[in-house]
Amino acid sequence: MSEFQIVALIALAGSLLLVAPGLAGRGMTLSKGLRLALVWVGLFAIVTLFISVISP
Structure with a gap:
């Protein structure tokens, strides 16, 4: 897992903590x-x- 994925997971968890x-x-x-x-x-x-079906 790259550092960008870790940052994205932390941001997602923070968002969920704010919304819940x-x-x-x-x-x-x-x-x-x-x-x-x-x-x-x-x-x-x-x-x-x-979209994947209708796109050429």
Whole structure:
């Protein structure tokens, strides 16, 4: 793992630490959060597959 990947992981962890209390304050449960995350991952996967199919 390069130093750039380590810095990116630290930034990602820091972002999650900043966002998690805000979501908990709005009543976001862990299961609801995971469900929403899976929906977003699915949307990005579908768009990526669509673009890769239609591009020459």
